[in-house]
Amino acid sequence: MAYCIMRxxxxxxxxxxxxxxxxxxxxxxxxxxxxxxxxxxxxICSPEQKQVETKSFKEIFHERTAGQKIRSNAVHAVExxxxxxPGALKDEQLKEWAYVNMKWVxxxxxxxQNIIDCQLHLDESTPHLHCIVVPLDDRGRLNARTFLGGxxxxxxxxxTSYAQDMERFGLERxxxxxxxxxxxxxxxxxIADLAEKEGRLRAYEAVFGNESTFDIExxxxxxxxxxxxxxxxxEVSERERNQAPRFGGGDFER
Numbered sequence: 001m002a003y004c005i006m007r008x009x010x011x012x013x014x015x016x017x018x019x020x021x022x023x024x025x026x027x028x029x030x031x032x033x034x035x036x037x038x039x040x041x042x043x044i045c046s047p048e049q050k051q052v053e054t055k056s057f058k059e060i061f062h063e064r065t066a067g068q069k070i071r072s073n074a075v076h077a078v079e080x081x082x083x084x085x086p087g088a089l090k091d092e093q094l095k096e097w098a099y100v101n102m103k104w105v106x107x108x109x110x111x112x113q114n115i116i117d118c119q120l121h122l123d124e125s126t127p128h129l130h131c132i133v134v135p136l137d138d139r140g141r142l143n144a145r146t147f148l149g150g151x152x153x154x155x156x157x158x159x160t161s162y163a164q165d166m167e168r169f170g171l172e173r174x175x176x177x178x179x180x181x182x183x184x185x186x187x188x189x190x191i192a193d194l195a196e197k198e199g200r201l202r203a204y205e206a207v208f209g210n211e212s213t214f215d216i217e218x219x220x221x222x223x224x225x226x227x228x229x230x231x232x233x234x235e236v237s238e239r240e241r242n243q244a245p246r247f248g249g250g251d252f253e254r
Contacts, residue, residue, distance in 0.1 A: 001172070002084060009080075010075045010144065017076055018056050020130075021117055024121075026040055041098075041120040045118055061077070070142065074144075080109075080130075101129055104162060105131050109133045115131060115132070118131045118132075
């Protein structure tokens with residue numbers, strides 16, 4: 001089962017917009033690259049986008065909103081990250097996939113003239129598009145609410161609409177977050193959590209050896225219970241070693 005993935009992030013300052021543009025254009029070092037030589041592909045959606053491809057976000061934003069009074073809490077831009085399950089598409093499908101994505105962004109965010117930057121990144125684990133949109137409404141006013149609404153229902157509608165356009169690639173919508181209650185996790189936080197689990201893995205092997213496989217989540221629960229019983233001590237007695245959760249023939253043994 002392969003999923004389409006669409007995330008939306010609000011950009012609320014010009015400095016944040018500058019940082020996002022530099023990252024997407026690979027003008028700053030990126031530590032998550034898996035294949036640096038693959039690089040990126042800039043996708044030109046409109047004449048307006050081509051005119052600003054070498055400008056900073058601050059310059060672009062001031063040009064687009066000239067004469068407008070910008071609220072201190074205004075959303076200056078919207079960044080969309082569009083991708084799919086790893087390995088779901090072949091390389092020869094990427095061009096059409098990117099084109100269909102651009103049509104969807106244009107349809108839902110005020111037209112191609114609102115898209116100021118679009119990059120197809122091929123140098124990380126899975127190809128993905130970064131699109132930055134300055135949300136100008138039909139009057140040319142900065143108005144993110146027109147496109148994003150103010151409720152979770154609107155975001156769910158966007159996810160459903162996106163999935164419908166991605167069906168031609170065999171991609172489907174994931175289960176709604178209103179059902180799963182899942183929260184998006186920042187990439188750096190995700191890496192930190194993985195490192196913490198890796199550290200616990202090494203600690204387990206140091207105490208119990210690696211002669212048997214085990215479930216890391218159960219081991220974490222074991223350590224927590226051990227700490228509570230001993231007032232915070234992490235020392236493990238011989239008896240407790242024998243009580244540690246292990247796998248044996250597919251079932252837990254204690």
